Amino acid sequence: MKRLLNLLPPLAFAGALLLIWHVATDMRLVSPVFLPTPARALGDLAARFADGAIWEPLGATVQRMVLGWFLASMAGIALGAAIGLTPLARDLLEPTLEFLRPLPASAIIPVAILFLGLSESMAVSVIAFGSIWPVLMSSIFGFGAVRVRLQEVSALLGLSRTEFLTRIAIPSAMPDILAGMRSGLAVSLILAVVTEMQASLPGLGRDIFLAQRSFRSGELYAGLIMLGLLGVLINHGLQIAENRLLRWRPQRS
Amino acid sequence: MTIASTKAYAPSGASAPVTVSLRHVGVTFGAMGRPVLEDISFDVREGEFLSIVGPSGCGKTTLLRMLAGLLRPTVGEALFEGLPIIAPSRQRAIVFQDYTNALLPWRTVAGNVALALEKTMPVKAQRDARVAELVAKMGLSHAADRFPTQLSGGMQQRVQIARCLSQEPRIMLMDEPFGALDAMTRQTLQDELMALAAERRTTTVFITHDLEEAIYLGDRVIVLAANPGRIAETIEVELPRPRNQLTTREDPRFLAHRHHLFGLLQGH
Numbered sequence: 279m280k281r282l283l284n285l286l287p288p289l290a291f292a293g294a295l296l297l298i299w300h301v302a303t304d305m306r307l308v309s310p311v312f313l314p315t316p317a318r319a320l321g322d323l324a325a326r327f328a329d330g331a332i333w334e335p336l337g338a339t340v341q342r343m344v345l346g347w348f349l350a351s352m353a354g355i356a357l358g359a360a361i362g363l364t365p366l367a368r369d370l371l372e373p374t375l376e377f378l379r380p381l382p383a384s385a386i387i388p389v390a391i392l393f394l395g396l397s398e399s400m401a402v403s404v405i406a407f408g409s410i411w412p413v414l415m416s417s418i419f420g421f422g423a424v425r426v427r428l429q430e431v432s433a434l435l436g437l438s439r440t441e442f443l444t445r446i447a448i449p450s451a452m453p454d455i456l457a458g459m460r461s462g463l464a465v466s467l468i469l470a471v472v473t474e475m476q477a478s479l480p481g482l483g484r485d486i487f488l489a490q491r492s493f494r495s496g497e498l499y500a501g502l503i504m505l506g507l508l509g510v511l512i513n514h515g516l517q518i519a520e521n522r523l524l525r526w527r528p529q530r531s
Numbered sequence: 532m533t534i535a536s537t538k539a540y541a542p543s544g545a546s547a548p549v550t551v552s553l554r555h556v557g558v559t560f561g562a563m564g565r566p567v568l569e570d571i572s573f574d575v576r577e578g579e580f581l582s583i584v585g586p587s588g589c590g591k592t593t594l595l596r597m598l599a600g601l602l603r604p605t606v607g608e609a610l611f612e613g614l615p616i617i618a619p620s621r622q623r624a625i626v627f628q629d630y631t632n633a634l635l636p637w638r639t640v641a642g643n644v645a646l647a648l649e650k651t652m653p654v655k656a657q658r659d660a661r662v663a664e665l666v667a668k669m670g671l672s673h674a675a676d677r678f679p680t681q682l683s684g685g686m687q688q689r690v691q692i693a694r695c696l697s698q699e700p701r702i703m704l705m706d707e708p709f710g711a712l713d714a715m716t717r718q719t720l721q722d723e724l725m726a727l728a729a730e731r732r733t734t735t736v737f738i739t740h741d742l743e744e745a746i747y748l749g750d751r752v753i754v755l756a757a758n759p760g761r762i763a764e765t766i767e768v769e770l771p772r773p774r775n776q777l778t779t780r781e782d783p784r785f786l787a788h789r790h791h792l793f794g795l796l797q798g799h
Contacts, residue, residue, distance in 0.1 A: 436619070450635075
């Protein structure tokens with residue numbers, strides 16, 4: 279009951295926005311070519327669900343995004359562990375990473391297309407390149423912050439390097455790793471859409487792009503709403519996974 | 532309580548084998564630094580409970596870390612069962628003062644104790660049984676599935692002690708283990724520790740800055756002086772065991788030790 283009551287204000291706010299949107303379009307304050315009524319946008323989305331046309335582009339986008347994000351996360355954690363735990367790797371890699379990091383991932387797209395063509399692997403590479411940074415940076419921090427005391431405990435118990443990594447370093451860095459992975463997932467959604475638009479790969483991004491080109495504004499906004507819903511869903515899913523993995527942490531009030 | 536019965540617990544004195552032996556040990560940090568410890572020599576005999584007390588900055592913790600193998604003496608020789616101490620070993624368990632930092636916050640009480648056994652007891656059922664036994668021994672059975680952040684300081688320190696016991700060490704090195712606890716918990720844990728040490732005849736080196744704690748627990752007390760850390764005096768504690776928070780602390784011999792050592796620590 280309390281939880282339901284807590285949901286009321288945010289729902290009311292979203293409802294108010296929808297109402298403003300409705301009034302603005304219904305009174306023709308904005309041309310329907312640019313902005314359809316919310317009813318039409320939502321109707322178009324519902325129709326695409328009803329006839330099943332949404333699943334293919336949705337599936338393509340999600341698959342591309344999750345694959346790129348997963349590869350980025352694995353590479354980011356591995357590199358982050360190396361840099362965070364060994365000064366040698368830090369000295370060796372950090373200057374190069376500092377150079378690569380500020381490069382906008384979208385600027386990499388032409389290079390990726392040059393090497394990999396307008397392909398799925400091009401898209402996945404670009405997504406991975408862009409979404410590795412948050413997880414890499416927070417992993418470096420997380421592994422670097424493993425308590426000295428725990429390193430001593432590990433030495434006193436005679437744990438091997440691998441045992442130290444799996445039993446102490448990774449769980450210790452896990453809160454930071456997960457926070458980085460969550461930011462990385464948001465980036466991967468952005469890049470999935472951008473690569474689809476640039477390389478005309480099947481997916482929600484391309485559909486939005488094509489809808490705009492042909493002035494099908496209902497479909498355009500249906501695509502945007504779908505992306506928004508996708509983001510909310512993914513974030514919520516990760517939040518649940520995080521709470522489960524980090525249930526040892528004291529509850530924040 | 533007669534003096535004779537005390538010897539049932541006390542180490543067999545000079546006849547017991549030497550567990551740890553320090554010979555003119557000195558520790559200096561950095562090439563040009565001032566020595567932290569200088570010319571420290573003593574033996575710890577098997578089954579002995581040795582207290583080391585001293586003011587802050589006298590190198591007590593450095594001394595204990597050296598015994599654990601976390602750092603090496605700059606000069607002199609530190610031997611454990613006849614061999615030089617060059618690296619940490621499971622045979623020498625250390626109980627840190629900062630229990631919060633020494634436990635894995637993502638593991639339950641049972642999980643933290645199990646950490647020390649995962650290498651030596653690969654069979655899970657066997658390990659679980661051993662963990663349950665140790666957890667029960669430290670009076671933590673009701674909290675076995677709780678995380679460290681859900682426990683009081685005294686309970687967290689019990690977890691750390693249980694983990695060290697599970698190593699079945701040849702010697703327990705304790706670095707002001709009860710320093711951060713309230714007086715009541717402290718006394719309870721002192722008595723539990725003494726009972727454990729007596730039962731297992733575990734050789735123990737106990738560091739503290741609390742004079743009374745040093746006398747109350749120890750068979751012998753080494754007093755360190757500061758700048759540089761060196762041995763000021765060693766006394767044999769002639770108090771009957773088992774000891775009692777009330778009667779032992781009121782014993783004239785306890786008070787005499789206290790007077791004597793208090794003067795030393797004050798530099799008189």
